[in-house]
Amino acid sequence: MAKVVLFSGGKESFYAALLEWPVDFFVILIYEFPRPSPHLLNLHAVVASAALTGKPAHVVKLTKGKELEETAAALRRLGADVIVAGDVYVEDHLKYMENLAREVGATLVEPLWGMDPEEVLLKEVESGIESLVVGVSENVPRRWLCRTIDKSSCQEFLEDSRRNNFDPIGEFGEYHTQVTKAPIIKGSLNYTCREWGVITGYSIAILEPCRGHSEK
Numbered sequence: 001m002a003k004v005v006l007f008s009g010g011k012e013s014f015y016a017a018l019l020e021w022p023v024d025f026f027v028i029l030i031y032e033f034p035r036p037s038p039h040l041l042n043l044h045a046v047v048a049s050a051a052l053t054g055k056p057a058h059v060v061k062l063t064k065g066k067e068l069e070e071t072a073a074a075l076r077r078l079g080a081d082v083i084v085a086g087d088v089y090v091e092d093h094l095k096y097m098e099n100l101a102r103e104v105g106a107t108l109v110e111p112l113w114g115m116d117p118e119e120v121l122l123k124e125v126e127s128g129i130e131s132l133v134v135g136v137s138e139n140v141p142r143r144w145l146c147r148t149i150d151k152s153s154c155q156e157f158l159e160d161s162r163r164n165n166f167d168p169i170g171e172f173g174e175y176h177t178q179v180t181k182a183p184i185i186k187g188s189l190n191y192t193c194r195e196w197g198v199i200t201g202y203s204i205a206i207l208e209p210c211r212g213h214s215e216k
Helices: 011-019 043-051 067-077 091-104 117-126 154-164
Strands: 002-006 025-030 057-061 080-084 107-109 130-136 175-181 191-199 202-209
Touching: 002 011, 011 117, 011 175, 025 043, 025 067, 043 057, 043 175, 057 067, 067 080, 067 091, 080 091, 091 107, 117 154, 130 191
Parallel strands: 002 025, 002 080, 025 057, 080 107
Antiparallel strands: 130 175, 130 202, 191 202
16 A cells, blocks of 8 residues: 655655655646646656655546546556645645545645645755746736745745735645655756746746756
8 A cells, every 4th residue: 555645846845755755656637727737847856856755656648537537547557545745725625636536535635724824835945945937917016937936945935925915825825836856856857947828817837957966
């Protein structure tokens, strides 16, 4: 049996994995969204960040309307008896995960659930997690696209979240991140970040490996 992390490459999924370490698998789910997902467009970085923890990553492409059953089937194939997720306070997300765990016959672990969002972000950076912003909505100042959230920039980011009234961890998709440094990553993830485009008001960035990038 296995402890499996539902993983996007973003900071909450990394922090949840860190709190529940060691784990056996990372599972990366690919959904069909009307708007291109920053995580899907940067799937290479998502997989690389998981691989550099020394744990295998399992990628599952889901069919629209069949997400729950296909995710459950994939987790059963992996022998998942513990599912780890990084939800914080959205009740619908938690209910979905509880349904998924029942379908799989596994125990759900949500180590971030009920925490204050600002506290989550502060604890993430205090733990050594650094993440590049790869997508921002219109509520998030566009200057954060391709910037790193870390110990040196966290307070500035929190001030912007209060000033512009967006969730500091992006629980409703206000922004997305790709972790480039974390205590469980062995090696380095160095990327050149450039804007890919703006879709329905959402700005998305693409990450490209640069000199010093390591996937060993």
